[in-house]
Amino acid sequence: xxASLTLGPVLFNWPVDRWxxxxxxxxxxxxxxxxxxxxxxxxxxxxxxxEAMGEVIERxxxxxxxxxxxxxxxxxxxxxxxxxxxxxxxDAGLVEANDMGALALLAGRPHAVGPTINVxxxxxxxxxxxxGAVAVSLPAELPAATxxxxxxxxxxxxxxxxxxxWGRAPLAxxxxxxxxxxxxxxxxxxxxxxxxxPDGLPVTTMDGQPFLTVNGTQxxxxxCLCLAAEMPALLEMGVSRFRLSPxxxxxxxxxxxFRAVLDGRRDGAEVAAELGGQIAAPxxxxxxxxxxxxxxxx
Amino acid sequence: MDNFELICPAGTPAxxxxxxxxxxxxxxxxxxxxxxxxxxxxxxxxRQDVADAVDYAHARRVExxxxxxxxxxxxxxxxxxxxxxxxxxLKVDAVILADPGLLAYAAKRHPDLRLxxxxxxxxxxxxxxxLYRDAFGVRRVVLPRVLTVPEIAxxxxxxxxxxxxxxxxGLCPMAEGRCSLSxxxxxxxxxxxxxxxxxxxxxxxxxxxxLASTLGGFTINVFGEGEQAGYPxxxxxxxxxxxxxxxxxxxPTSLNAMDLLPELKAAGVRALxxxxxxxxxxxxxxxxxxxxxxxxxxxxxxxxxHIDLQAMVEGGTQTTGAYTRGWR
Numbered sequence: 001x002x003a004s005l006t007l008g009p010v011l012f013n014w015p016v017d018r019w020x021x022x023x024x025x026x027x028x029x030x031x032x033x034x035x036x037x038x039x040x041x042x043x044x045x046x047x048x049x050x051e052a053m054g055e056v057i058e059r060x061x062x063x064x065x066x067x068x069x070x071x072x073x074x075x076x077x078x079x080x081x082x083x084x085x086x087x088x089x090x091d092a093g094l095v096e097a098n099d100m101g102a103l104a105l106l107a108g109r110p111h112a113v114g115p116t117i118n119v120x121x122x123x124x125x126x127x128x129x130x131x132g133a134v135a136v137s138l139p140a141e142l143p144a145a146t147x148x149x150x151x152x153x154x155x156x157x158x159x160x161x162x163x164x165x166w167g168r169a170p171l172a173x174x175x176x177x178x179x180x181x182x183x184x185x186x187x188x189x190x191x192x193x194x195x196x197x198p199d200g201l202p203v204t205t206m207d208g209q210p211f212l213t214v215n216g217t218q219x220x221x222x223x224c225l226c227l228a229a230e231m232p233a234l235l236e237m238g239v240s241r242f243r244l245s246p247x248x249x250x251x252x253x254x255x256x257x258f259r260a261v262l263d264g265r266r267d268g269a270e271v272a273a274e275l276g277g278q279i280a281a282p283x284x285x286x287x288x289x290x291x292x293x294x295x296x297x298x
Numbered sequence: 299m300d301n302f303e304l305i306c307p308a309g310t311p312a313x314x315x316x317x318x319x320x321x322x323x324x325x326x327x328x329x330x331x332x333x334x335x336x337x338x339x340x341x342x343x344x345r346q347d348v349a350d351a352v353d354y355a356h357a358r359r360v361e362x363x364x365x366x367x368x369x370x371x372x373x374x375x376x377x378x379x380x381x382x383x384x385x386x387x388l389k390v391d392a393v394i395l396a397d398p399g400l401l402a403y404a405a406k407r408h409p410d411l412r413l414x415x416x417x418x419x420x421x422x423x424x425x426x427x428x429l430y431r432d433a434f435g436v437r438r439v440v441l442p443r444v445l446t447v448p449e450i451a452x453x454x455x456x457x458x459x460x461x462x463x464x465x466x467x468g469l470c471p472m473a474e475g476r477c478s479l480s481x482x483x484x485x486x487x488x489x490x491x492x493x494x495x496x497x498x499x500x501x502x503x504x505x506x507x508x509l510a511s512t513l514g515g516f517t518i519n520v521f522g523e524g525e526q527a528g529y530p531x532x533x534x535x536x537x538x539x540x541x542x543x544x545x546x547x548x549x550p551t552s553l554n555a556m557d558l559l560p561e562l563k564a565a566g567v568r569a570l571x572x573x574x575x576x577x578x579x580x581x582x583x584x585x586x587x588x589x590x591x592x593x594x595x596x597x598x599x600x601x602x603x604h605i606d607l608q609a610m611v612e613g614g615t616q617t618t619g620a621y622t623r624g625w626r
Contacts, residue, residue, distance in 0.1 A: 122375075123400065123402065
């Protein structure tokens with residue numbers, strides 16, 4: 001398996017014009033192999049992007065990118081279920097399942113498993129492979145020892161394993177909208193206040209220490225996950241896919257830097273040092289090193 | 299119409315006896331290790347404890363369920379598989395599992411063992427629930443605390459396996475089994491180690507008249523003089539997002555859905571679960587007794603009585619959580 005770069009779905013509520021322009025630039029300039037598109041955090045936001053989806057997929061495909069569609073993280077209501085079914089039945093690209101419901105509908109067809117589905121061990125990976133999974137993006141909290149076992153099992157099963165190497169880590173999902181709650185609103189009348197924060201709403205402790213990021217119903221890390229320095233070890237383990245999660249920053253530059261590490265042209269630690277200056281958050285890698293995810297281990 | 303089943307927590311053999319004696323239909327518990335999602339020091343059951351618990355409960359026609367609901371560690375599946383084997387050998391009435399790999403193991407190795415899907419599996423829709431039924435023969439699903447009662451009713455109309463819902467105790471505002479907040483702050487997680495906001499990462503520090511509580515070095519709350527200081531459960535802390543400090547995710551509060559019993563019955567729910575394996579036997583006895591009384595009254599066609607559980611709830615406040623839409 002050759003190693004490749006994936007651009008995960010935009011998790012934030014960007015204005016649709018910005019979203020479309022972002023993907024146009026990714027299509028033209030970013031050295032990524034696979035681009036995963038779709039609104040996966042909040043069903044209420046999806047209609048904004050639906051109208052531009054076809055155009056974005058076409059543009060990315062024309063530029064030679066492999067386009068996958070991501071399913072929502074939390075599916076409860078009838079409307080969410082029907083949107084999930086429509087997605088699975090569309091033929092616009094391979095589907096990455098982010099909920100077991102989507103995984104159920106994809107049985108027997110080639111599909112990908114997203115990082116919000118719990119794959120913690122080789123028994124579960126094997127079960128998923130038997131149902132048609134061709135790639136599994138591992139949950140962010142998995143330490144190196146676990147990644148190594150899963151990457152090895154994946155190679156034996158013919159399933160590619162993917163690890164997120166850049167971007168805020170998704171930490172939790174809820175039925176409740178914290179963005180709305182922070183503004184004294186309810187989810188039903190949220191006024192789409194999440195749109196005010198293209199990189200999420202910063203959450204600090206009462207002592208002013210940056211801690212988390214709220215993105216609608218999702219809670220993310222404040223620290224930006226960066227495993228550029230760990231990529232040689234991940235490649236050694238057999239991890240073949242490396243995911244960049246979009247932030248409101250120059251993602252073309254991020255992709256170029258990670259491409260250079262992947263190709264052996266640049267040193268990962270040096271790239272991490274450079275990218276650290278590009279985002280207003282500390283770089284973290286604690287999960288991988290089996291400690292608190294908020295820490296950075298040198 | 300069948301009455302609800304009342305499913306009660308037991309963190310210790312004493313709590314188990316208290317739950318059985320107070321009117322539980324089933325008691326759920328875990329082995330004393332990382333295979334269950336309440337892996338706290340001083341809690342849980344040895345194999346012999348479980349054997350004794352089964353004897354005590356079965357003699358009183360009460361069932362015993364064993365929760366093996368963390369996600370087995372890669373390269374080290376043994377402890378989780380052995381927990382399933384031992385639960386089957388000890389003749390428990392059901393095991394409560396979350397991991398597909400472990401469910402596959404249990405279904406193959408112990409075809410007669412009754413499987414329940416843990417809330418840790420976060421199965422919130424018809425398609426997901428059918429998958430667990432079809433793939434592993436799961437007989438009951440514990441629903442995550444993200445659905446409204448009308449959503450539960452719709453779901454039950456489309457599935458043919460039993461549903462169990464939480465009615466009392468701690469409230470997870472996040473979808474269970476999909477939360478890494480503790481792991482981010484401390485390195486220990488509900489999914490891997492079975493701990494949430496682990497006690498060995500908690501510190502309290504006096505700051506003049508105020509008391510600060512921290513988890514993994516992050517301040518989770520600061521209590522003013524005279525304010526009652528609670529445990530720093532991460533999602534129930536006070537944080538700053540924009541304006542001043544506020545309970546951004548959830549107040550320190552407890553779930554109490556007793557008033558919703560008629561709605562839950564109409565929604566087709568089979569079993570009601572009380573949360574709190576870390577609670578003492580006096581708490582367990584009081585809560586189980588109150589719910590037993592409410593259920594008997596309801597089953598007899600009388601109105602659900604108002605039973606005061608105020609003394610049993612966290613922070614002195616109660617909520618019906620995601621069951622009502624306003625919570626969102």
